[in-house]
Amino acid sequence: MTTSPQPADTNVLFVPGPRELNATNSAPFRDQVRSNLKTEHNRIDLDFSTTHFVDSSGLGALISLHKAICSRPGVLRILNPTPPVQQLLELTRMHRLFEIAKV
């Protein structure tokens, strides 16, 4: 996984989502995003347009990142989630917690 700030906004940490966020990679994913968070960041944009599978461990990692950015305060956005991921977010009502954006 690589992270990069969007050129237009240095307050945003832009993170391309992995193909899957599951029990095998959710903890390292969470830790790597956290380590890339800079003082000036007040938003994490997770591009989930190519993420096809997320399980409950993956949700746990997203909630952890959400709490980390909210304490600044800031916001976690899930960009362009694929249909299975969007269904999972709605089923677990995580769409109430995260901002789901179509960009």
Place this chain on the structure above:
Amino acid sequence: MSTVTNTPGRLVRLTCHCDLAAVRDVGREVRTFLEQEGLTPTEVNAWELICAEAGNNAVEYATGPATRLPVEFVVDVTATAVELRVYDHTPGFDLPPESTLPDPLDEGGRGVFLMRSLTDDIQYWRGQSHNCLIARRQRQADPLAASRVSDSVEQSMLQATLHTMTEELATSYEILSAIFRFTEELNQSAGDTAFIERWLNELQQITGADWYVLRLVDASGTHLEVSQTSHSGVRLPPLPLDDSRNLGPASVERAVMRSPQDSWFDANAPLAPDDPLSRLGTSLAGFSHPLTVAGEKVGVLTIGRYALTHSFTAGQVNIIHTLADFLGNQIRNAQFQAGKLKAQLLERDYEVASRIQKQLLPKAHPRRGRWGTLGFCESAQRVGGDFYDIIEVGSRGLLLAIADVMGKGLPAALFATVFRTLLHARPDLARSPSAFVEWLNQNLVAELGGMDMIITAQLAYVNFESRELRVAGAGHPPLIIAGRDGYSEEVLSSGPPLGIDEALAFDEEKRTLPDGARLLLYTDGVTEATDAHGSQLGTTPLRHILSASARENHSLEQTVAQFAQLRGATNGSRTAADDQTLLLLLEDLSPTVALP
């Protein structure tokens, strides 16, 4: 790598090491198998997730030697249903009869909820050597599945993607069309009540909401007031914003004002019984969204439905966020424009009042032979409540008047205007200051009382021929007299301020003016002015200047210059805290001055 035993067509048995990556591989194998069996993408997604959650549990809870034993998956597909069995070697657990979602901020505890939500039936059997989780789910009807398995998989995936895209397109279309519909109104009515109501009704229709409540922060910034609601007949009280004390009822709307996040309520997290929103109905589900503009919270929109289980989709939440935030911007802009207009109107009022106040002061200061007068008035604000006047009474008398309306700004200036009008209305009372003050009080008490204001005033009648001085006061500081022979006195006027009681009588002090007399009337802004150390000026310096002026026969201009110097030393470069007014009468004993 998992070991696969496949019974073509109907059943697959997969065995893998007790390892997270291995059970994930099994999930992918199951996915491929079910796609081949003609299940829809939604069903395949669900079973892949169930496999992952069941397999993860089988690995994560295995301990000791059990971690070296395999995990087994059996998937049985019939024409109408799918059954998954997962055999684990963990100590096992008691499957709760119902599963609810944990607190949204809990990072774990959703696995069983997901499996139960995605299946029709789930059981967990605990055995001596192993345990078995059994999950069943009916298949969705698909008449083409049997004949065109691979085509239907592809087609169903396309349909699911198309459905998602259609929903996104509809969301964008709804947002854009709503914004365009109202764009024409923006210059005329954005932020007004009718505009807000139409906007919210539109939002309610687009999202299928049953009700909404919009609260805005009031002008004082202390309360959330209802601006618009779909239930105009239900009274919703203002909510105090101060949460430092335990004020008001438990309220999801108040909570949202303290947080940058939405706050949801439904059957799992119901509204508190004393939450004012509970007045809208008994089965409320929805959320409160803060309206924030440039970091400043302008209000909160709460929107919802009556069915506790019928929640908004992510697309609908997006629409609500976008349209609510747009509305918040319009409301803030309208408030800003209204505030600007109000400030302009107030500025104009002040200009008018300031002009009126300047008109009130005497155009010229009368001189009669040896006797001269000079006054000075400076307001702490652009418009103040101090006032003085000099009225000629016959050929040998003057009435000196000074007043201080308690308060500053426009209301004080307006009462000074009324006072001046009354003062000029009864010249017949000028020779009797006590009667004049009594009459002024009777004519001002109703208006002053209505505004919770009072006026302190002092009238001094001087007869140059008889050298008689009559003084009456209403709560005003004492008048100071000084003479050439060193005499000086503070003549206290003991009456109460004007505007307290209509039936008041006022005393009158009489004196004979000494040779080379100096009379000083002033307002408390002069004696209560403080120096840089916070010490008040008091009357002593005024008496010194006045006595020196009488003793050394200083001219009016010299004497006033000394008072000005004293004021400068007191106030320095600071603006005075209160209006400062002086009125001086002086008898010039210079031999060149003609007798009256």
